[in-house]
Amino acid sequence: MALDSVLxxxxxxxxxxxxRLLELLRIPSIxxxxxxxxxxxxxxxxxxxxxxxxxxDAEKRPTPGHPMxxxxxxxxxxxxxxxxxxxxxxxxxxxxxxxxxxDPALEETPAGTVIRGRGxxxxxxxxxxxxxxxxxxxxxxxxxxxxxxxxxxxxEESGSPSLIPFMRENAQELRADVALICDTGLFGDNTPAxxxxxxxxxxxxxxxxxxxxxxxxxxxxxxxxxxxxxLARIIAALHDSTGRVTVPGxxxxxxxxxxxxxxQWQALGFDHKEFLGEVGxxxxxxxxxxxxxxxxxxxxxxxxxxxxxxxxxxGFKTVLPSQASAKISFRLVGTQDPAKIRQSxxxxxxxxxxxDCKVEFHGHGAxxxxxxxxxxxxxxKARAALSDEWPNPAxxxxxxxxxxxxxxxxxxxGTDAMLIGFGKDDDAIHSxxxxxxxxxxxxxxxxxxxxxxxxxK
Amino acid sequence: MALDSVLxxxxxxxxxxxxRLLELLRIPSIxxxxxxxxxxxxxxxxxxxxxxxxxxDAEKRPTPGHPMxxxxxxxxxxxxxxxxxxxxxxxxxxxxxxxxxxDPALEETPAGTVIRGRGxxxxxxxxxxxxxxxxxxxxxxxxxxxxxxxxxxxxEESGSPSLIPFMRENAQELRADVALICDTGLFGDNTPAxxxxxxxxxxxxxxxxxxxxxxxxxxxxxxxxxxxxxLARIIAALHDSTGRVTVPGxxxxxxxxxxxxxxQWQALGFDHKEFLGEVGxxxxxxxxxxxxxxxxxxxxxxxxxxxxxxxxxxGFKTVLPSQASAKISFRLVGTQDPAKIRQSxxxxxxxxxxxDCKVEFHGHGAxxxxxxxxxxxxxxKARAALSDEWPNPAxxxxxxxxxxxxxxxxxxxGTDAMLIGFGKDDDAIHSxxxxxxxxxxxxxxxxxxxxxxxxxK
Numbered sequence: 001m002a003l004d005s006v007l008x009x010x011x012x013x014x015x016x017x018x019x020r021l022l023e024l025l026r027i028p029s030i031x032x033x034x035x036x037x038x039x040x041x042x043x044x045x046x047x048x049x050x051x052x053x054x055x056x057d058a059e060k061r062p063t064p065g066h067p068m069x070x071x072x073x074x075x076x077x078x079x080x081x082x083x084x085x086x087x088x089x090x091x092x093x094x095x096x097x098x099x100x101x102x103d104p105a106l107e108e109t110p111a112g113t114v115i116r117g118r119g120x121x122x123x124x125x126x127x128x129x130x131x132x133x134x135x136x137x138x139x140x141x142x143x144x145x146x147x148x149x150x151x152x153x154x155x156e157e158s159g160s161p162s163l164i165p166f167m168r169e170n171a172q173e174l175r176a177d178v179a180l181i182c183d184t185g186l187f188g189d190n191t192p193a194x195x196x197x198x199x200x201x202x203x204x205x206x207x208x209x210x211x212x213x214x215x216x217x218x219x220x221x222x223x224x225x226x227x228x229x230x231l232a233r234i235i236a237a238l239h240d241s242t243g244r245v246t247v248p249g250x251x252x253x254x255x256x257x258x259x260x261x262x263x264q265w266q267a268l269g270f271d272h273k274e275f276l277g278e279v280g281x282x283x284x285x286x287x288x289x290x291x292x293x294x295x296x297x298x299x300x301x302x303x304x305x306x307x308x309x310x311x312x313x314x315g316f317k318t319v320l321p322s323q324a325s326a327k328i329s330f331r332l333v334g335t336q337d338p339a340k341i342r343q344s345x346x347x348x349x350x351x352x353x354x355x356d357c358k359v360e361f362h363g364h365g366a367x368x369x370x371x372x373x374x375x376x377x378x379x380x381k382a383r384a385a386l387s388d389e390w391p392n393p394a395x396x397x398x399x400x401x402x403x404x405x406x407x408x409x410x411x412x413x414g415t416d417a418m419l420i421g422f423g424k425d426d427d428a429i430h431s432x433x434x435x436x437x438x439x440x441x442x443x444x445x446x447x448x449x450x451x452x453x454x455x456x457k
Numbered sequence: 458m459a460l461d462s463v464l465x466x467x468x469x470x471x472x473x474x475x476x477r478l479l480e481l482l483r484i485p486s487i488x489x490x491x492x493x494x495x496x497x498x499x500x501x502x503x504x505x506x507x508x509x510x511x512x513x514d515a516e517k518r519p520t521p522g523h524p525m526x527x528x529x530x531x532x533x534x535x536x537x538x539x540x541x542x543x544x545x546x547x548x549x550x551x552x553x554x555x556x557x558x559x560d561p562a563l564e565e566t567p568a569g570t571v572i573r574g575r576g577x578x579x580x581x582x583x584x585x586x587x588x589x590x591x592x593x594x595x596x597x598x599x600x601x602x603x604x605x606x607x608x609x610x611x612x613e614e615s616g617s618p619s620l621i622p623f624m625r626e627n628a629q630e631l632r633a634d635v636a637l638i639c640d641t642g643l644f645g646d647n648t649p650a651x652x653x654x655x656x657x658x659x660x661x662x663x664x665x666x667x668x669x670x671x672x673x674x675x676x677x678x679x680x681x682x683x684x685x686x687x688l689a690r691i692i693a694a695l696h697d698s699t700g701r702v703t704v705p706g707x708x709x710x711x712x713x714x715x716x717x718x719x720x721q722w723q724a725l726g727f728d729h730k731e732f733l734g735e736v737g738x739x740x741x742x743x744x745x746x747x748x749x750x751x752x753x754x755x756x757x758x759x760x761x762x763x764x765x766x767x768x769x770x771x772g773f774k775t776v777l778p779s780q781a782s783a784k785i786s787f788r789l790v791g792t793q794d795p796a797k798i799r800q801s802x803x804x805x806x807x808x809x810x811x812x813d814c815k816v817e818f819h820g821h822g823a824x825x826x827x828x829x830x831x832x833x834x835x836x837x838k839a840r841a842a843l844s845d846e847w848p849n850p851a852x853x854x855x856x857x858x859x860x861x862x863x864x865x866x867x868x869x870x871g872t873d874a875m876l877i878g879f880g881k882d883d884d885a886i887h888s889x890x891x892x893x894x895x896x897x898x899x900x901x902x903x904x905x906x907x908x909x910x911x912x913x914k
Contacts, residue, residue: 199675203773212737217760218656218858221788222752224733225742228761228783229696235689276681280669281813285682295679303674304685305776310763311784316660316821318786318858319762326685327768329775331678356738364773401675401775425676 002141003453009136010445017132017445018106018115018438020050024086024124025104025117031066031087032158040066040154043086047152054135056150061170063162066154070173073134077146077456081176081415083405084127084183085156088119089430096432106438114435122429125436126182126421127152129444133452136445145456149176156183160404167412178378178455179409180448184399184421186440187268190391192447194383195419196372197297197398198406200332202341203364206349207325208234210357214310215320225356227324228309234352235326238302243287245302245330249344253335257298264395265293278425297398301331327364331400338366370407373416378455382418385450389443422447459598460910466593467902474589474902475563475572475895477507481543481581482561482574488523488544489615497523497611500543504609511592513607518627520619523611527630530591534603534913538633538872540862541584541640542613545576546887553889563895571892578884582893583639584609586879586901590909593902602913606633613640617861624869635835635912636866637905641856641878643897644725647848649904651840652876653718653829654754654855655863657789659798660821663806664782665691667814671767674775682813684781685766691809692783695759700744702759702787704802710792714755721852722750735882754855758788784821788857795823827864830873835912839875842907846900879904 010017029043030036044060044067051058051071058071066087091101099105104117115125134148151174153163167174187193210227211220240246257265272284272292286295295301309324311317330345332338346361353359372379374396386394399419406417422444428434467474486500487493501517501524508515508528515528523544548558556562561574572582591605608631610620624631644650667684668677697703714722729741729749743752752758766781768774787798803818810816829836831853843851856876863874879901885891 201675201775203775205773210738215736216858217758217762217786218658218788218856220736220753221760221786221857222743222756222758223729223741223749224736224738225740226760228764229692232689232692232761232764235686236693239686272680276813279672279677279681281667281681283682283812284680285811285813286679292680296677299679301674301679303678303683303775303777304689304767305674305774306767306769306778307685307689307781308765308769310761312763312765316662316784316786317762318658318660318760320760321763324764327773329674329678329773331675354742355740356733356742399675400678401673 003450005140006136006449007446009140010132010442010449013132013136014442017128018441021115021125021128021441022104024128025119026102028102029087029119029154030090031155032090037066040087044069044152044154047086050131051150054131054138058150061166063166065162068154068162068166069150069152070170071150073144073148075144075146075148078177079147079149080455081149081151081174081179082130083151083179083181083409084130085123085153086127087154087157088124089122089157091118091432093432098433101434107435113438115438115441116433116435118434120434120436121423121427122434123156123183125441126423126444129422129441130180130182130448132445133448136449137452145452149174163405164408164412167408171413175413176415178376179415179417180451181403181405181417181419182421183403183405184419185423185425187395187397188392189424191268192386192390192394192420192422193397194379194386194394195399195403196374196379196396197333198370198403199297199300199398199400200336200338200367200369201402202330202332202338202366203327204329204342204345205325205327205362205364207323207360208357209323209360211320211322214322217318217320220320221318224320225354226320227357228321230354230357231307231309231324231326234349235304237352243285245300247302247341247345247348250300250341252340253337254300255334257294261396268293268395293398296400298333300333300336302328304328333369336369338368342366367402367404367407372406372418376416379418381454382420382451385454386420386447389447389450420447420451460907462597463593463906464903466597467589467906470589470593471899474585475898478572478582478585478898479561481585482576483559485559486544486576486611487547488612489547494523497544501526501609501611504543507588508607511588511595515607518623520623522619525611525619525623526607526609527627528607530601530605532601532603532605535634536604536606537912538606538608538631538636539587540608540636540638540866541587542580542610543584544611544614545581546579546614548575548889550889555890558891564892570895572895572898573890573892575891577891577893578880579886579891580613580640582898583878583880583901586898587637587639587905589902590905593906594909602909606631620862621865621869624865628870632870633872635833636872636874637908638860638862638874638876639878640860640862641876642880642882644852644854645849646881648725649843649847649851649877649879650854651836651843651851652856652860653831653836653853654790655827655860656754656757656855656857657793657795657824657826658859659787659789659795659823660784661786661799661802662782662784662819662821664780664817665814666780666817668777668779671779672777674777677777678775681777682811683777684814685778687811687814688764688766688781688783691806692761694809700742702757704759704798704805706801707757707798709797710794711757712791714751718853722748725750725852750855753857755790757790757793759785760788761785790826791828793826795825799823824859824861824864829863829875833873836875838911839877839908842911843877843904846904846907877904877908
């Protein structure tokens with residue numbers, strides 16, 4: 001059987017595939033630091049050469065920032081577009097790493113073999129799962145089962161400034177029947193997942209000004225408005241006693257979970273005690289009457305991400321500050337409208353100001369929630385293929401964070417995207433000692449081979 | 458008349474008195490910076506020499522820190538002890554000064570002549586008012602009207618670590634019938650004041666811990682407890698809607714203002730619009746139904762002096778922080794007990810914690826309010842003497858800040874203290890371009906001559 005030969009080839013080639021990944025991981029392609037610009041270009045060159053070695057028509061394509069890698073391989077079936085990113089996060093604090101982040105290696109751990117190094121999970125290890133699946137397919141069959149394209153960017157960790165312009169300029173070339181994005185995780189050790197709900201994000205920074213300058217609390221305390229108190233009152237008022245957000249109109253467009261998805265989630269047996277226990281917590285702290293999975297996947301939130309005001313150094317200063325500020329973000333779901341919520345939030349905050357206080361707002365990006373088109377046959381095909389590879393069936397899951405790329409494929413190119421990945425919560429992405437399980441890498445490659453097969457049969 | 462001759466002498470000697478003050482101001486006696494240790498000693502030496510030149514038995518007395526200056530002069534009447542401090546605040550930011558802070562000079566301003574330089578108002582100019590009054594008295598009469606002592610410290614701006622030990626070790630020598638402290642201000646341009654109520658101070662720092670580490674708000678937002686929200690709720694709950702502090706038992710020991718003092722304050726015609734207008738405010742923000750003067754002088758307060766948590770740099774990070782903390786201070790009045798309030802505050806905060814949250818407290822000093830013994834005849838005598846010198850009658854006023862020295866005289870030595878000074882709100886003490894009005898200096902000297910006369914007649 002065609003697929004079995006490919007899977008066998010993947011198993012046999014795993015040591016070489018791992019060696020190739022280690023080679024890519026040795027390139028310190030940190031996109032946020034201009035000192036590593038040449039390394040980003042080198043990572044792009046490496047990918048171009050590797051894809052060409054499989055027979056792809058691959059190119060490094062310039063942008064005002066780091067280059068894109070675009071590659072095409074002909075085949076009979078539908079057009080599949082694969083997205084990943086070759087840039088990585090900075091590595092500081094370096095002293096918390098147990099080895100040079102760019103001298104990657106296999107390490108034996110109690111939980112199994114891991115590939116340790118910056119970018120192993122986010123996203124070089126993940127993007128290579130798809131490359132290796134194609135390599136094995138080509139090696140066994142001498143051809144690809146479909147028209148397959150690769151689209152790798154080098155600015156994902158620095159806000160993707162060139163992505164949308166590049167997609168617009170090359171829309172015809174990048175448009176596909178389906179986009180496959182490998183930058184997400186497994187649901188559990190043995191349970192693969194397809195992310196079908198992505199929360200949107202709205203960021204707001206507000207600065208409350210009371211007195212025109214910092215005052216001495218002995219001289220003015222009691223008579224002068226304290227902006228920290230005002231800010232605290234505003235933040236406290238953003239949630240009611242049941243944990244619901246009080247911004248007027250906030251829940252417009254927030255859907256209830258469809259019954260089939262609710263059933264899938266129920267079947268996942270998510271253990272919130274374990275999930276929260278890992279970070280020293282025990283009780284879900286969100287809206288009353290909602291499960292922990294709903295709280296992080298399908299319910300909107302309002303969080304304070306930062307607050308500062310007055311004297312915050314060592315010791316004590318009896319200052320009555322002129323200003324206090326906070327960074328607040330909203331995770332959005334369904335059809336919640338970021339622009340409307342921003343407007344409503346600002347009006348609501350302003351309505352709570354006491355006399356003599358001013359507020360200034362600074363917006364920090366706004367993206368609506370994403371909802372994948374799970375009615376497309378490709379979704380159920382991919383879910384079945386994943387379920388064949390892993391011990392437990394695959395689930396459609398939500399993702400609390402924002403992965404804007406899926407929305408860009410849809411909005412800019414009209415291409416539906418599937419988010420499938422093999423990362424794990426303990427991969428320490430963006431942190432010291434990042435790793436990717438060898439099992440994730442191996443079964444990830446096998447998963448893509450199965451999905452390729454399923455989508456092109 | 459004896460007093461008139463002294464006042465005439467003061468008027469005639471003003472240029473020389475000013476020159477002496479400028480000499481003292483040229484010594485950069487910054488007590489917080491060890492680089493200026495020798496300069497602190499030099500300021501003490503200068504004072505010793507100057508007091509000896511008037512005939513005082515003056516000595517520089519060592520301490521583990523900067524030296525004290527103690528001087529005695531014999532006379533027939535009661536024993537008057539005069540306190541001031543010769544150390545000054547640091548001068549940074551230096552670029553905001555219009556001249557070298559230690560190259561003092563007279564400057565003409567639209568509001569009159571000022572003595573510009575670090576320490577001119579706090580406290581070298583003020584302490585020299587008393588020295589000059591004694592010099593003039595001695596010059597005219599050849600003797601002092603009372604046993605007069607000086608007690609100058611050089612650590613007031615760095616927390617007075619040697620003060621209480623020195624007072625204890627030299628209690629017999631420093632005990633007096635009344636202590637006169639010149640480190641406060643006028644009520645208004647033409648209205649002198651005797652501070653008779655000093656608010657106490659209780660400082661508390663609290664840190665709320667939720668998750669055991671910083672989390673990604675996409676992954677955990679909604680399900681994990683956010684310590685900034687918890688802290689904001691606690692701070693918001695510290696005051697009720699009428700501005701009263703809600704800590705249980707907080708108002709135990711808070712007295713109502715005696716009617717005669719209330720009448721005096723009413724007569725001051727305090728313009729809260731002007732007071733608050735200078736700092737960009739208009740409405741007193743404290744307890745409903747209290748006047749602005751009550752709010753800053755005779756009512757207790759609870760202020761947040763600093764708050765920090767999460768990401769506070771430029772841009773946005775969707776962190777859900779592990780910790781958030783705040784520095785909170787209470788200004789105390791009457792017989793409010795700092796220890797009891799600390800305990801009650803901590804219990805109250807702890808009672809408001811949701812599940813999965815911890816709080817840690819760190820205390821930052823606690824001093825009860827001070828109430829001067831205005832029933833002593835010296836107070837009314839001094840008030841009458843001040844009223845003779847200035848256009849408007851003198852008032853007994855409160856002071857929102859903490860001036861611990863008055864309490865030390867009472868507690869350590871059993872000596873009642875009077876706080877009389879001639880500083881103004883716009884003197885910019887502790888700030889760039891500190892100044893002392895020449896009028897404050899001149900009429901301050903004359904005021905002390907009148908008070909000496911009144912207390913020894």
